[in-house]
Amino acid sequence: MRLGVSEKQATSPEPTSPLAIGDFRRYWLARFFAVFATMSMVVLIGYQAYDIARTDYGYTRSEGAFLLGLLGLAQFIPLLLLTPVAGWAADRFDRRTVAALANLTDCTVAGLLAFMTWSDTLTLPGVFTLAAMHGAARVFVGPAMSAVAPNIVPPRLLPRAIAMSSIAWQVASVIGPAAGGFVFAESNWLPHVISAGLLICSAILIRSIRPIRAEQDATPLHPVRQMIEGAQFTWRQKFLLGCITLDLFAVLLGGATAMLPVFARDILMVGPEGLGIMRGAPAIGASAVALWMAWKPLEHNVGPKMLWAVVVFGAATIVFGLSRNFALSLAMLTLLGAADMISVFVRSSLVQLNTPDRMRGRVSSISGLAISASNELGEMQSGLAAAFFGAAGAVVFGGVGAIVVTAIWAVIFPQLRQAKTFEPEFLPDTTGASPTRKEALT
Structure with a gap:
């Protein structure tokens, strides 16, 4: 006689680690493969665009830097337009299918990049199309x-699962760009083929997880109304709103990654190999912090620690912009990655622990939009600033801006300074309609 699901759960020991859960192990590997592939691909797209602009189109260094900013904008526009649809899809359909199909689409991008690079037909319009x-x-x-x-x-293991998931992301962010840079130096089309293969593996692993579909509303709403509902929920949670917008504006100003091809080629002169190492350095710092938090998750004074972490992020960005020593530059990139990881952990834990399952896709999409806006629009901002101040001046300007934004946010969002834990008393319900913590976890 077969046991029912509840009987199986009753006879199975409670897992003490997320890694004891088979579905989470497959999830972890899927995330690792996908991030490895996409980070390698994105970094090399930037390098190839800058190199083509300088070599084939005769662009100056400043013009090439500005082009990198426009490349970030090309990636951001689809994100801006499709974010509400993506969040709704994650809450409406099987989340495994949504993620797997997206990875297969990225696999197509990697395959086209490989072919166009191998055949020497890659042009700037082609790069921008594939980036979009x-x-x-x-x-x-x-x-x-x-x-x-x-x-x-289980909810009690979720903070550790978030930290471990971040480890997958950060470790892949270290290995992916570095490996891609070294392979690119030997065969410029091969890293894109590797990315395509890893994205296929990721899609297969995601589909091997047990079926997952979000809880549905008792009374189904129109899709547009559901999209609006996710935005309203985020707006009401002031601590959540403060975290998301702080990350948006601080990283938008302080992001140095868009200028890394300029530093690698023309300032530090370390080539594509050095670019891969520099691109992975922030993830080394972030991985170290994520490992610590997987063992001992952040629980107390979460708001003040996040604010100070963003200040450190800005200061490290300033030093990186001024540095002309490769070792010092790597150290500062590692430090800013470690500081940024604290902000990522606070925001991710807040979103997952305080959002009802039926809305997690929509709220996560808003958080993801803020992250993408800070990255892609940050690249555009850096490109524009570089056109006026040079690449190094743009990075320094951004680091100062990140510190100033943090000071302003500490004043206009006092919830960030006052927050000691993730408990809901720091997430006031201004409408009387928000779910309680118990509701959010069930």
Whole structure:
């Protein structure tokens, strides 16, 4: 006689770690493969665009830097337009299918990049088209994958699962760009083929997780109304809103990654190999912090620690912009990655622990939009600033801006300074309609 689900759960020991859960292990590997592939691909797209602009089109260094900013904008526009749809899809359909199809779309982008690079037919219009396709695919991956973890691990293990998921992201962010840079130096089309293969593996692993579909509203709403509902929920939670917008504006100003091809080629002169190492350095710092938090998750003074972490992020960005020593530059990139990880952990834990399952896709999509806006629009901002101040001046300007934004946010969002834990008393319900913590976790 077969046991029912409840009977199986009753006879099975409670897992003490997310890694004891088979679905989470597959989720972890899927995330690792996808991030490895896409980070390698995105970094090399930037390098190839800058190199083509300088070599084939005769652009100056400043013009090439500005072009990198426009490349970030090309990736962001699809994200901006499709974010509401992506969040709704993650809450309406099987989240495994949504994530897997998005990864297969990115696989197509990697395959086209490989072919056009191998055949020496890659042009700037082609680079921009593929970058926009990548942005469209990525907008669907984020909400679906973020909403999967709470469905496959118990609530009490979720903070550790978030930290471990961040480890997958950060370790892949280290290895992917570095490996891609070294392989690119030997064969410029091969890293894109590797990315395509890893994205297929990721899609297969995601589909191997047990079926997941979000809880549905008792009275189904129109899709547009459901999209609006997710935005309203985020707006009401002031601590959540403060975290998301702080990350948006601080990283938008302080992001140095868009200028890394300029530093690698023309300032530090370390080539594509050095670019891969520099691109992975922030993830080394972030991985170290994520490992610590997987063992001992952040629980006390979460708001003040997040604010100070963003200040450190800005200060490290300033030093990186001024540095002309490769070792010092790597150290500062590692430090800013470690500081940024604290903000990521606070925001991710807040979203997952205080959002009802039926809305996790939509709220995660808003958080993802803020992250993408800070990254892609940050690249555009850096490109514009570089046109006036040079690449190094743009990075320094952004670091100062990140510190100033943090000071302003500490005043206009006092909830960030006052927050000691993730408990809901720091998430006031201004409308009387928000779910309680118990509701959010069930």
